[in-house]
Amino acid sequence: MNNRRGDSGAGTRRQIRFGIVLLANFTLTAFSGFVDLLRLASDEGDSSKPVRCAWSVIGETLTPVRASCGIQIAPWTTYDDAGVFDYVVVVGGLLHSGPPASEATLQFIRRAADDSATIVGICTGVFALTRAGVMRGYRICLSWFHYWDFVERFPRVDESSLVADRVFMIDRRRITCSGGRASIDVAAAILLRHIDTSAVQKALRILLVDDVQKGNAPQPHPPGLKPAAHPKVKRAILLMEQHIERPLSLHELARRLEMSPRQLQRLFKAETGEAPLTYARHIRIRTAAWLLTSSDRTVAQIASTCGFSDASHLGRDFRKQYGMSPNAYRVCGVTAVEAVPVAN
Template identity: 75%
Template sequence: MNPAEPHPLQSPDSPSKQRIRFGIILLPNFTLTAFSGFVDLLRLSADEGDFSKPVRCSWSVIGETLAPVRASCGIEIAPWETFECAEPFDYIVVVGGLLHAGPAASETTLAFIRRAAASEATLVGICTGVFSLMRAGVLGGHRICVSWFHYWDFIERFPSVNEEALVADRMFVIDRRRITCSGGRASIDVAAAILLRHFETATVQKALRILLVDELHKDDAPQPHPPGLAPATHPKIKRAILLMEQHVGRPLPLDLSPRQLERLFKAQTGKAPQAYAKQVRLRTAAWLLTSSDKTVADIASSCGFSDASHLGREFRKQFGLPPIMYREQRGTVAAQARHELIYDETFPGRARAI
């Protein structure tokens, strides 16, 4: 089959009567919300009434062994079957979570993902599950959705990735037999988008109503705005802000005229788009100073400043001290905060290490 062609089970024009099979891989420290939201929509869409039987679709939690996998909140879920014993699936769903605590996906898990990619299965990466798909080498030539929160983590871990293929301003991306999702509540939206390819709309809408979800987000819906800057409610401005985060220091592909953008930005944030973009660039520079060992010159270049002196002048206006001093003062605090997070996640029953 030509990889550019849609999988037969993915045609939105002809819902299939065949039961759709989902294999779900839980990575260490996975996010429980992302997993439960996805599975609950499958469960409620699979059967008539309130029986939750796997009639229209089935799902199985699969793993390298049957040893329980711990979620980031401490709850443990044991796989139902191992990779070796699992039947073929139409969708392989990889659910991730915390990046900086605990082990990553094992080589056995990555090998299973590669085998699934060589079959006709569609691969789905939810939350940081997309990192494991990338490690497995199965996302080449595809657009990739990542949470804005993990955008720079992704760039740092995969420096050779084509940044034009990265999408951090949408809830999820469907690109042929690869589906990537930012995580959280968006796992419900991506599950609905998948099921709508196979089931009648009323079936999926019923499941959403039971979950008290009154608005289904499509793949072009913007992710919630990053913290630290004034929120916006207009969807075009939300998307513009997220694009500023994603394309720091580069021109933005916005579908608004300059006059319309200026008017909407001032109405939504109280700032002109240029001033808002500068704040985004400076906040990104501050984050890089405390979370990376890049030089000030490198940070200036990656954040759209002409040189280190230009960054230094603007940085002092914003933060009241030069970049080097900011790094010295805040770097120690950031390192301590990361230590506390890892300590809490590794030893949930103990007091904070402060």
């Protein structure tokens, strides 16, 4: 299945078969980006013929599935009549609206994995893959935005297997993706396993994508973080966000970024003006400030959640940054966005 095929002998070349499962409230961008790259790379001209690869939308029934934007797409066939695929792609979207993946969907995912299909989870589709039990022993890429949702729903999953600082992850016969525009990058990475680079590049040019991302590219920054930072610094900050409760040491952070601690120190200082661990501490304090005004947790609980040894430790660092104690901050009703830190 992983042998790349040339463009000669199109009549005898076996199509790469994709089965696409749309979950309730799926993200339309993630679905359309993936399918459009398949469509454009599959044919020689501009006829959108499924020459190099074929795809179909499959579901438990033929009832239309609603995207998060309201558009509805009807499956082409049911799980029972779907046949065998090289890739089964599960596209998710909104987590807190609509029903979760049905048991029939989970069973189909399990059967596909047992049939040696490569299973692809896009956006929150990875939640369904995890529920289906097909991600044990594999690394899991998910959006930083849904990281804590995942940890809460799957507390038994080893957090060291979670990746929230990259756009997608290929781990043997499992591919997971943070969603959005990254679905185009995933589709390109898959097609490059099977067809000539020129066909994939043509499709990307038509879609006006000239900077297809590799799996180790960083996810975009959450709001409030410096947008024009070095890729290694972006990934470092996302790792800090990901490990607020159990902060990474400088050596562990550098190891994950495949850098020396000294290199990371220099690069981070040049890009942000701060040392990595100083920046990480400010992230944790900003998170504590948000929790003080958006939750009823005690200061001690917030301190633990944000990686401080106790309430006193949080209080000392909080006063340095905001000029008041955590309790005073909560009473004043100041939000993290409105507050002006007194120290950087």
